[in-house]
Amino acid sequence: MSRRRCSRCARPPSHCLCALVPRLSSRTRVLILQHPAEASHALNTARLAALALENGELRVGESFPELAAQPAHGIYRSCLLFPGAEAVPLAELAQDGRPLQLIVPDGTWRKARRILHLNPPLAALPRVVLPEGLQSRYRLRKAPMAGALSTLEAIVCALNILEGAGRFDAMLQPFEALIEGQIAAMGEAVYRRNHGGDQPG
Template sequence: MSRYCSQCGKSRKACICQWVVPLGNEIELIILQHTSEEHRPLGTARILNLSLNCCTCLIGEDFSNDALLNEYLADDHYQHFILYPSESSLCLSELANSSVTKHKKMRLILLDGTWKKAYKMWQLSTNLHCLPTVKLPEDLQGHYTIRKAPSENSLSTVEAGYYALSLLEPNKDFSPLLNVFEKMIEFQIAQMPPGVFEKNYLKGE
Protein backbone atom coordinates (compact mmCIF):
# COMPACT_ATOMS: atom_id res chain seq x y z
CA MET A 1 0.00 0.00 0.00
CA SER A 2 1.29 3.47 -0.87
CA ARG A 3 2.34 5.76 1.96
CA TYR A 4 0.47 8.56 0.22
CA CYS A 5 -3.24 9.19 -0.29
CA SER A 6 -4.12 8.89 -3.97
CA GLN A 7 -6.70 11.66 -3.66
CA CYS A 8 -5.07 14.50 -1.69
CA GLY A 9 -1.47 13.44 -2.29
CA LYS A 10 -0.48 13.82 1.35
CA SER A 11 0.98 11.07 3.51
CA ARG A 12 -1.75 8.81 4.83
CA LYS A 13 -1.31 9.96 8.42
CA ALA A 14 -1.67 13.59 7.24
CA CYS A 15 -4.57 12.87 4.85
CA ILE A 16 -7.13 15.70 4.74
CA CYS A 17 -9.83 13.86 2.76
CA GLN A 18 -11.98 13.13 5.83
CA TRP A 19 -12.65 16.87 6.22
CA VAL A 20 -13.20 17.73 2.58
CA VAL A 21 -16.79 18.74 1.79
CA PRO A 22 -17.92 18.89 -1.88
CA LEU A 23 -19.01 22.44 -2.68
CA GLY A 24 -20.79 23.85 -5.70
CA ASN A 25 -19.42 27.14 -7.03
CA GLU A 26 -20.71 29.13 -9.98
CA ILE A 27 -17.60 31.33 -10.20
CA GLU A 28 -15.04 28.99 -11.71
CA LEU A 29 -11.52 29.07 -10.27
CA ILE A 30 -8.39 28.48 -12.34
CA ILE A 31 -5.32 27.97 -10.16
CA LEU A 32 -1.94 28.56 -11.80
CA GLN A 33 0.43 26.73 -9.49
CA HIS A 34 4.16 27.30 -9.56
CA THR A 35 6.10 24.07 -10.07
CA SER A 36 7.81 24.51 -6.68
CA GLU A 37 4.41 24.26 -4.96
CA GLU A 38 3.17 21.07 -6.63
CA HIS A 39 4.53 18.61 -4.06
CA ARG A 40 4.83 20.95 -1.08
CA PRO A 41 3.15 19.16 1.86
CA LEU A 42 1.74 22.39 3.29
CA GLY A 43 0.30 23.63 0.00
CA THR A 44 -3.35 24.68 0.18
CA ALA A 45 -4.39 24.85 -3.49
CA ARG A 46 -5.30 21.15 -3.31
CA ILE A 47 -8.02 21.98 -0.77
CA LEU A 48 -9.76 24.15 -3.36
CA ASN A 49 -9.23 21.58 -6.09
CA LEU A 50 -10.63 18.74 -3.98
CA SER A 51 -13.60 20.67 -2.62
CA LEU A 52 -14.94 22.78 -5.49
CA ASN A 53 -16.83 21.35 -8.44
CA CYS A 54 -15.60 24.16 -10.73
CA CYS A 55 -11.86 24.38 -10.16
CA THR A 56 -8.89 23.64 -12.42
CA CYS A 57 -5.24 23.55 -11.36
CA LEU A 58 -2.46 24.01 -13.93
CA ILE A 59 1.22 23.55 -13.08
CA GLY A 60 4.06 25.64 -14.48
CA GLU A 61 5.84 28.99 -14.38
CA ASP A 62 5.38 30.56 -17.80
CA PHE A 63 1.78 29.94 -18.93
CA SER A 64 2.00 32.02 -22.12
CA ASN A 65 1.73 28.96 -24.35
CA ASP A 66 -0.31 26.73 -22.06
CA ALA A 67 -2.86 25.21 -24.43
CA LEU A 68 -5.60 24.60 -21.86
CA LEU A 69 -5.31 28.04 -20.27
CA ASN A 70 -5.38 29.72 -23.67
CA GLU A 71 -8.43 27.67 -24.60
CA TYR A 72 -10.16 28.93 -21.46
CA LEU A 73 -9.16 32.53 -22.13
CA ALA A 74 -10.46 32.31 -25.73
CA ASP A 75 -13.94 31.30 -24.55
CA ASP A 76 -15.93 34.53 -24.83
CA HIS A 77 -18.83 33.06 -22.90
CA TYR A 78 -16.77 33.90 -19.81
CA GLN A 79 -15.26 37.00 -18.32
CA HIS A 80 -11.80 36.34 -16.93
CA PHE A 81 -10.23 38.14 -13.99
CA ILE A 82 -6.94 37.54 -12.22
CA LEU A 83 -6.49 37.99 -8.49
CA TYR A 84 -3.37 40.14 -8.48
CA PRO A 85 -3.13 43.29 -6.35
CA SER A 86 -1.98 46.42 -8.15
CA GLU A 87 -2.82 50.11 -8.17
CA SER A 88 -5.38 49.53 -10.91
CA SER A 89 -6.97 46.42 -9.39
CA LEU A 90 -10.66 46.57 -8.61
CA CYS A 91 -11.62 45.29 -5.17
CA LEU A 92 -13.73 42.14 -5.38
CA SER A 93 -16.29 43.68 -3.01
CA GLU A 94 -16.88 46.38 -5.65
CA LEU A 95 -16.94 43.87 -8.49
CA ALA A 96 -19.54 41.78 -6.66
CA ASN A 97 -21.86 44.80 -6.50
CA SER A 98 -21.30 45.98 -10.05
CA SER A 99 -23.03 45.05 -13.31
CA VAL A 100 -19.75 43.95 -14.90
CA THR A 101 -20.35 40.25 -14.31
CA LYS A 102 -24.11 40.18 -14.91
CA HIS A 103 -24.07 39.25 -18.60
CA LYS A 104 -21.41 36.53 -18.71
CA LYS A 105 -20.19 33.74 -16.49
CA MET A 106 -16.99 34.45 -14.63
CA ARG A 107 -13.66 32.75 -14.16
CA LEU A 108 -11.20 33.90 -11.52
CA ILE A 109 -7.50 33.07 -11.87
CA LEU A 110 -5.38 32.57 -8.74
CA LEU A 111 -1.57 32.44 -8.69
CA ASP A 112 -0.32 29.79 -6.26
CA GLY A 113 3.22 30.42 -5.07
CA THR A 114 5.29 32.65 -2.83
CA TRP A 115 5.06 36.38 -3.55
CA LYS A 116 8.37 36.18 -5.42
CA LYS A 117 7.27 33.17 -7.48
CA ALA A 118 3.83 34.65 -8.18
CA TYR A 119 5.45 37.86 -9.43
CA LYS A 120 7.70 35.86 -11.77
CA MET A 121 4.72 33.87 -13.05
CA TRP A 122 2.91 37.12 -13.73
CA GLN A 123 5.88 38.61 -15.56
CA LEU A 124 6.49 35.56 -17.74
CA SER A 125 2.86 34.74 -18.57
CA THR A 126 2.16 37.45 -21.13
CA ASN A 127 -1.30 36.03 -21.91
CA LEU A 128 -2.43 37.23 -18.46
CA HIS A 129 -1.45 40.86 -18.97
CA CYS A 130 -4.58 41.80 -20.90
CA LEU A 131 -6.89 40.52 -18.15
CA PRO A 132 -8.45 42.88 -15.61
CA THR A 133 -6.87 42.47 -12.18
CA VAL A 134 -8.84 42.29 -8.95
CA LYS A 135 -7.88 42.26 -5.29
CA LEU A 136 -9.35 41.31 -1.93
CA PRO A 137 -10.17 43.85 0.79
CA GLU A 138 -6.97 44.99 2.48
CA ASP A 139 -8.19 44.41 6.05
CA LEU A 140 -8.23 40.60 5.73
CA GLN A 141 -5.68 38.70 7.83
CA GLY A 142 -4.25 35.32 6.99
CA HIS A 143 -3.99 32.43 9.45
CA TYR A 144 -1.27 30.40 7.77
CA THR A 145 0.62 30.27 11.04
CA ILE A 146 2.97 27.44 10.06
CA ARG A 147 4.39 29.14 6.99
CA LYS A 148 6.27 32.42 6.81
CA ALA A 149 4.41 35.31 5.19
CA PRO A 150 5.64 38.78 4.18
CA SER A 151 2.85 40.55 6.08
CA GLU A 152 -0.10 39.93 8.40
CA ASN A 153 -2.62 40.32 5.59
CA SER A 154 -0.89 37.76 3.36
CA LEU A 155 -3.30 34.95 2.57
CA SER A 156 -2.80 31.33 1.64
CA THR A 157 -4.31 30.23 -1.67
CA VAL A 158 -7.23 28.50 0.02
CA GLU A 159 -7.97 31.60 2.12
CA ALA A 160 -7.85 33.78 -1.00
CA GLY A 161 -10.23 31.39 -2.77
CA TYR A 162 -12.56 31.29 0.22
CA TYR A 163 -12.80 35.08 0.59
CA ALA A 164 -13.14 35.62 -3.16
CA LEU A 165 -15.98 33.13 -3.53
CA SER A 166 -17.70 34.39 -0.37
CA LEU A 167 -17.73 37.93 -1.80
CA LEU A 168 -18.85 36.87 -5.27
CA GLU A 169 -21.38 34.24 -4.15
CA PRO A 170 -22.60 35.64 -0.80
CA ASN A 171 -25.57 33.29 -0.55
CA LYS A 172 -23.36 30.19 -0.35
CA ASP A 173 -21.38 28.87 2.59
CA PHE A 174 -17.76 28.17 1.71
CA SER A 175 -16.58 27.85 5.32
CA PRO A 176 -15.79 24.09 4.91
CA LEU A 177 -12.73 25.25 2.92
CA LEU A 178 -11.33 26.97 6.00
CA ASN A 179 -12.23 24.01 8.21
CA VAL A 180 -9.99 21.70 6.13
CA PHE A 181 -7.27 24.36 6.23
CA GLU A 182 -7.48 24.64 10.02
CA LYS A 183 -7.44 20.86 10.48
CA MET A 184 -4.32 20.63 8.31
CA ILE A 185 -2.58 23.29 10.40
CA GLU A 186 -3.62 21.64 13.68
CA PHE A 187 -2.14 18.33 12.53
CA GLN A 188 1.15 19.92 11.48
CA ILE A 189 1.50 21.79 14.78
CA ALA A 190 0.81 18.55 16.69
CA GLN A 191 3.75 16.91 14.87
CA MET A 192 6.22 19.58 16.01
CA PRO A 193 8.43 19.02 19.07
CA PRO A 194 7.25 20.92 22.17
CA GLY A 195 8.03 24.62 21.97
CA VAL A 196 9.05 24.71 18.29
CA PHE A 197 5.82 26.32 17.06
CA GLU A 198 5.85 28.97 19.79
CA LYS A 199 9.51 29.79 19.20
CA ASN A 200 9.63 29.87 15.42
CA TYR A 201 6.18 31.06 14.45
CA LEU A 202 4.32 32.86 17.23
CA LYS A 203 7.36 35.03 17.95
CA GLY A 204 8.13 35.45 14.28
CA GLU A 205 11.72 34.25 14.59
Protein backbone atom coordinates in the same frame (compact mmCIF):
# COMPACT_ATOMS: atom_id res chain seq x y z
CA MET B 1 12.13 5.09 -1.21
CA SER B 2 9.42 7.75 -1.16
CA ARG B 3 6.66 7.71 1.43
CA ARG B 4 3.20 6.53 0.44
CA ARG B 5 0.74 9.33 -0.14
CA CYS B 6 -2.98 9.57 -0.76
CA SER B 7 -3.53 9.87 -4.50
CA ARG B 8 -6.17 12.55 -3.94
CA CYS B 9 -4.94 14.94 -1.23
CA ALA B 10 -1.24 13.91 -1.48
CA ARG B 11 -0.96 13.54 2.30
CA PRO B 12 0.48 10.45 4.04
CA PRO B 13 -2.31 7.89 4.59
CA SER B 14 -2.20 8.42 8.36
CA HIS B 15 -2.84 12.15 7.83
CA CYS B 16 -5.25 11.95 4.87
CA LEU B 17 -7.57 14.98 4.73
CA CYS B 18 -10.05 13.68 2.14
CA ALA B 19 -12.82 13.05 4.68
CA LEU B 20 -12.72 16.73 5.63
CA VAL B 21 -12.68 18.15 2.11
CA PRO B 22 -16.16 19.32 1.04
CA ARG B 23 -17.37 19.26 -2.54
CA LEU B 24 -18.99 22.60 -3.32
CA SER B 25 -20.60 24.03 -6.42
CA SER B 26 -19.93 27.61 -7.48
CA ARG B 27 -21.07 29.93 -10.22
CA THR B 28 -17.54 31.29 -10.33
CA ARG B 29 -14.91 29.19 -12.08
CA VAL B 30 -11.62 29.09 -10.15
CA LEU B 31 -8.44 28.35 -12.07
CA ILE B 32 -5.33 27.98 -9.89
CA LEU B 33 -1.95 28.25 -11.61
CA GLN B 34 0.58 26.65 -9.30
CA HIS B 35 4.31 27.15 -9.59
CA PRO B 36 6.02 23.71 -9.74
CA ALA B 37 8.02 24.46 -6.58
CA GLU B 38 4.77 24.54 -4.59
CA ALA B 39 3.35 21.23 -5.86
CA SER B 40 5.27 19.01 -3.43
CA HIS B 41 5.08 21.37 -0.46
CA ALA B 42 3.63 19.82 2.69
CA LEU B 43 1.27 22.76 3.16
CA ASN B 44 -0.25 22.71 -0.31
CA THR B 45 -3.44 24.69 0.20
CA ALA B 46 -4.05 25.18 -3.53
CA ARG B 47 -4.61 21.44 -3.95
CA LEU B 48 -7.15 21.45 -1.12
CA ALA B 49 -9.00 24.35 -2.76
CA ALA B 50 -9.17 22.60 -6.14
CA LEU B 51 -10.41 19.36 -4.55
CA ALA B 52 -13.21 21.22 -2.78
CA LEU B 53 -14.62 23.02 -5.83
CA GLU B 54 -16.64 21.32 -8.56
CA ASN B 55 -15.94 24.35 -10.76
CA GLY B 56 -12.27 24.55 -9.84
CA GLU B 57 -9.10 23.43 -11.59
CA LEU B 58 -5.43 23.25 -10.61
CA ARG B 59 -2.71 23.46 -13.25
CA VAL B 60 0.97 23.15 -12.38
CA GLY B 61 3.68 24.91 -14.38
CA GLU B 62 5.30 28.21 -15.23
CA SER B 63 4.06 28.71 -18.78
CA PHE B 64 0.42 28.28 -19.80
CA PRO B 65 0.14 28.99 -23.56
CA GLU B 66 -3.36 27.51 -23.64
CA LEU B 67 -4.65 30.55 -21.74
CA ALA B 68 -4.16 32.71 -24.83
CA ALA B 69 -6.39 30.40 -26.89
CA GLN B 70 -9.14 29.90 -24.31
CA PRO B 71 -8.73 32.54 -21.63
CA ALA B 72 -12.29 32.38 -20.31
CA HIS B 73 -13.89 29.13 -21.49
CA GLY B 74 -16.48 31.10 -23.44
CA ILE B 75 -19.14 32.07 -20.92
CA TYR B 76 -16.82 33.47 -18.26
CA ARG B 77 -15.20 36.87 -17.86
CA SER B 78 -11.64 36.30 -16.66
CA CYS B 79 -9.92 38.31 -13.97
CA LEU B 80 -6.68 37.84 -12.08
CA LEU B 81 -6.64 37.75 -8.28
CA PHE B 82 -3.37 39.63 -7.83
CA PRO B 83 -2.42 43.13 -6.67
CA GLY B 84 -1.47 45.83 -9.15
CA ALA B 85 -1.85 49.51 -9.87
CA GLU B 86 -5.04 48.96 -11.85
CA ALA B 87 -6.54 46.34 -9.51
CA VAL B 88 -10.12 46.94 -8.33
CA PRO B 89 -11.86 45.58 -5.22
CA LEU B 90 -13.42 42.22 -5.98
CA ALA B 91 -16.67 43.36 -4.36
CA GLU B 92 -17.20 45.75 -7.29
CA LEU B 93 -17.63 42.76 -9.60
CA ALA B 94 -20.05 40.93 -7.32
CA GLN B 95 -23.01 42.80 -8.85
CA ASP B 96 -22.08 41.99 -12.44
CA GLY B 97 -24.39 39.54 -14.19
CA ARG B 98 -21.75 37.60 -16.10
CA PRO B 99 -20.02 34.76 -14.23
CA LEU B 100 -16.34 35.17 -13.52
CA GLN B 101 -13.34 32.98 -14.07
CA LEU B 102 -11.06 33.86 -11.18
CA ILE B 103 -7.44 33.05 -12.01
CA VAL B 104 -5.25 32.63 -8.94
CA PRO B 105 -1.44 32.32 -9.14
CA ASP B 106 -0.08 30.04 -6.40
CA GLY B 107 3.45 30.45 -5.11
CA THR B 108 5.63 32.95 -3.33
CA TRP B 109 5.23 36.53 -4.55
CA ARG B 110 8.43 36.13 -6.57
CA LYS B 111 7.25 32.89 -8.20
CA ALA B 112 3.77 34.29 -8.86
CA ARG B 113 5.29 37.31 -10.59
CA ARG B 114 7.40 34.96 -12.70
CA ILE B 115 4.26 33.16 -13.85
CA LEU B 116 2.79 36.52 -14.92
CA HIS B 117 6.04 37.49 -16.66
CA LEU B 118 6.07 34.25 -18.67
CA ASN B 119 2.38 34.55 -19.63
CA PRO B 120 1.66 38.00 -21.11
CA PRO B 121 -2.05 37.25 -21.80
CA LEU B 122 -2.42 36.44 -18.11
CA ALA B 123 -0.62 39.59 -16.99
CA ALA B 124 -2.89 41.64 -19.26
CA LEU B 125 -6.11 40.48 -17.58
CA PRO B 126 -8.09 42.85 -15.33
CA ARG B 127 -6.87 42.49 -11.75
CA VAL B 128 -8.94 42.25 -8.60
CA VAL B 129 -7.97 42.39 -4.94
CA LEU B 130 -9.52 41.35 -1.65
CA PRO B 131 -10.49 43.85 1.08
CA GLU B 132 -7.76 45.32 3.25
CA GLY B 133 -7.25 44.27 6.85
CA LEU B 134 -7.68 40.51 6.41
CA GLN B 135 -5.74 38.23 8.75
CA SER B 136 -4.46 34.79 7.83
CA ARG B 137 -5.02 31.70 9.97
CA TYR B 138 -1.80 30.30 8.50
CA ARG B 139 0.16 30.17 11.74
CA LEU B 140 3.09 28.24 10.28
CA ARG B 141 4.29 30.94 7.91
CA LYS B 142 5.03 34.58 8.55
CA ALA B 143 2.98 36.74 6.21
CA PRO B 144 5.23 38.70 3.82
CA MET B 145 2.93 41.71 4.16
CA ALA B 146 -0.20 42.83 5.97
CA GLY B 147 -3.31 41.12 4.66
CA ALA B 148 -1.45 38.26 2.94
CA LEU B 149 -3.45 35.02 2.93
CA SER B 150 -2.76 31.46 1.87
CA THR B 151 -4.11 30.53 -1.56
CA LEU B 152 -7.00 28.58 -0.06
CA GLU B 153 -7.95 31.40 2.31
CA ALA B 154 -7.87 33.92 -0.54
CA ILE B 155 -10.15 31.73 -2.66
CA VAL B 156 -12.62 31.20 0.19
CA CYS B 157 -12.73 34.94 0.85
CA ALA B 158 -13.19 35.73 -2.84
CA LEU B 159 -16.01 33.23 -3.34
CA ASN B 160 -17.78 34.40 -0.19
CA ILE B 161 -17.68 37.96 -1.57
CA LEU B 162 -18.97 36.89 -4.98
CA GLU B 163 -21.58 34.31 -3.98
CA GLY B 164 -22.60 34.88 -0.38
CA ALA B 165 -20.94 35.30 3.00
CA GLY B 166 -20.04 32.01 4.65
CA ARG B 167 -21.00 29.79 1.72
CA PHE B 168 -17.48 28.44 1.27
CA ASP B 169 -16.21 28.42 4.86
CA ALA B 170 -16.34 24.61 4.92
CA MET B 171 -13.22 24.66 2.73
CA LEU B 172 -11.27 25.91 5.76
CA GLN B 173 -11.88 22.74 7.80
CA PRO B 174 -9.15 20.60 6.14
CA PHE B 175 -6.89 23.66 6.15
CA GLU B 176 -7.24 23.99 9.92
CA ALA B 177 -6.67 20.24 10.36
CA LEU B 178 -3.54 20.47 8.21
CA ILE B 179 -2.12 23.24 10.38
CA GLU B 180 -3.00 21.46 13.62
CA GLY B 181 -1.34 18.29 12.33
CA GLN B 182 1.85 20.16 11.47
CA ILE B 183 1.92 21.80 14.91
CA ALA B 184 1.35 18.45 16.62
CA ALA B 185 4.17 16.88 14.61
CA MET B 186 6.67 19.56 15.61
CA GLY B 187 5.43 19.77 19.21
CA GLU B 188 3.81 22.69 20.97
CA ALA B 189 7.07 23.92 22.51
CA VAL B 190 8.89 23.96 19.16
CA TYR B 191 5.92 25.70 17.52
CA ARG B 192 5.86 28.42 20.16
CA ARG B 193 9.61 28.91 19.95
CA ASN B 194 9.78 29.08 16.14
CA HIS B 195 6.47 30.73 15.33
CA GLY B 196 5.72 32.80 18.38
CA GLY B 197 2.47 31.03 19.21
CA ASP B 198 0.90 32.87 22.10
CA GLN B 199 -2.30 30.89 22.17
CA PRO B 200 -2.97 27.16 22.24
CA GLY B 201 -2.62 25.51 18.85
